[in-house]
Amino acid sequence: xxxxxxxxxxxxxxxxxxxxxxxxxxxxxxxxxxxxxxxxxxxxxxxxxxxxxxxxxxxxxxxxxxxxxxxxxxxxxxxxxxxxxxxxxxxxxxxxxxxxxxxxxxxxxxxxxxxxxxxxxxxxxxxxxxxxxxxxxxxxxxxxxxxxxxxxxxxxxxxxxxxxxxxxxxxxxxxxxxxxxxxxxxxxxxxxxxxxxxxxxxxxxxxxxxxxxxxxxxxxxxxxxxxxxxxxxxxxxxxxxxxxxxxxxxxxxxxxxxxxxxxxxxxxxxxxxxxxxxxxxxxxxxxxxxxxxxxx
Numbered sequence: 001x002x003x004x005x006x007x008x009x010x011x012x013x014x015x016x017x018x019x020x021x022x023x024x025x026x027x028x029x030x031x032x033x034x035x036x037x038x039x040x041x042x043x044x045x046x047x048x049x050x051x052x053x054x055x056x057x058x059x060x061x062x063x064x065x066x067x068x069x070x071x072x073x074x075x076x077x078x079x080x081x082x083x084x085x086x087x088x089x090x091x092x093x094x095x096x097x098x099x100x101x102x103x104x105x106x107x108x109x110x111x112x113x114x115x116x117x118x119x120x121x122x123x124x125x126x127x128x129x130x131x132x133x134x135x136x137x138x139x140x141x142x143x144x145x146x147x148x149x150x151x152x153x154x155x156x157x158x159x160x161x162x163x164x165x166x167x168x169x170x171x172x173x174x175x176x177x178x179x180x181x182x183x184x185x186x187x188x189x190x191x192x193x194x195x196x197x198x199x200x201x202x203x204x205x206x207x208x209x210x211x212x213x214x215x216x217x218x219x220x221x222x223x224x225x226x227x228x229x230x231x232x233x234x235x236x237x238x239x240x241x242x243x244x245x246x247x248x249x250x251x252x253x254x255x256x257x258x259x260x261x262x263x264x265x266x267x268x269x270x271x272x273x274x275x276x277x278x279x280x281x282x283x284x285x286x287x288x289x290x291x292x293x294x295x296x
Contacts, residue, residue: 008286015279022272028250029265032258035164040239041108047249048167049258050241052106054159062098066135066152067126072102073115073155073253078133081147090149093133104161104241113163113253114242121254121261124154155255162258165251166244171237182225183218190217 035049043050054072064074075097079090099116129146130136155161190197201213201220209217243251254261 008283011279011283011286015276015283018272018276018279022269022276025265025269025272027248028252029262029269031248031250032164032252032262032265037258038167039108040104040106040111043167043239045168046166047164047244047246048241049162049164050104050106050111050167051160051162051258052104052111054155054157054161054255055103055105055110056157057101057103057110057112062100064152064154065096066150069154069156071154071156072159073100073120074098075120075153077151079149079151080133081149101240102155104163109239111163111167111239111241113161114240115253117243118165118251118253120153120155121252121256121264122153122155122159123255124156124159125151126153127151155253159255160257162254162256162261163241163252165241165253166249167239167241169237169239179222179225179229182228183221186221186224187217190221 032049035047037051038044038048040050040052056072062071062074063069064071064076066076066078076095077092078094080093082089082091097115097120099114101112101114104111104113127149128135129149131147133148135148135150197217198207198209201209201217203213203216204210252261256264
């Protein structure tokens with residue numbers, strides 16, 4: 001009996017990958033369970049957990065690529081059924097994930113969620129089949145064979161939103177800095193028409209703006225900047241949550257409660273552990289059989 005090295009290699013790879021992924025899922029569940037939920041208004045800078053509702057922000061509303069459904073985030077995958085001899089399978093031929101930011105609100109404030117590089121899990125998931133590369137209807141029932149399979153996932157406004165990631169707050173410039181910047185802009189605009197500026201502030205009539213007269217110009221520009229600042233609504237801090245560069249801090253966006261999410265990761269870890277044990281057992285059995293054959 002010849003040793004089937006390919007089967008041995010497959011069992012070994014499955015056992016190792018399943019074990020590693022199981023450990024990773026278990027670690028993620030522990031992170032979710034050990035990280036307390038923060039409020040946006042009082043959250044510390046760094047790795048935090050937020051729970052709220054998805055909300056439309058100033059950005060343009062998205063339309064999902066396959067069904068043109070209004071949403072805040074989408075992901076889709078198009079597969080084609082391919083067969084060759086006795087082998088047949090679905091092969092992915094087109095996929096895309098949106099990366100436009102959207103807003104999470106938890107009644108204490110708003111936080112921009114940056115979906116890039118996030119592990120997104122949503123209950124809004126559809127899968128159906130059709131006969132063209134891009135779907136024309138959403139239907140999975142037909143007496144005819146379907147060559148294409150479509151999967152679309154969405155996050156929509158008012159969906160429950162759980163996010164754990166890197167929280168950062170960007171504060172607006174101070175009122176003095178805003179006033180000084182506006183003052184510089186006003187002076188620059190006035191200098192564009194020097195004749196008009198001279199006519200307004202030339203007190204001694206020499207056709208020039210001397211040092212004393214320039215101080216009058218600056219004082220008037222400052223008063224105008226102060227008036228404009230008082231008439232402008234104060235800027236609020238901008239909160240964002242995004243991908244953390246630390247490998248120990250997973251970036252997760254999900255439309256579920258943290259308790260159910262951690263349970264899901266634990267069940268996945270358990271299932272992967274079983275796969276690893278079965279594959280490892282099969283590997284050991286094949287090695288034992290091979291050694292027994294060699295011994296004979």
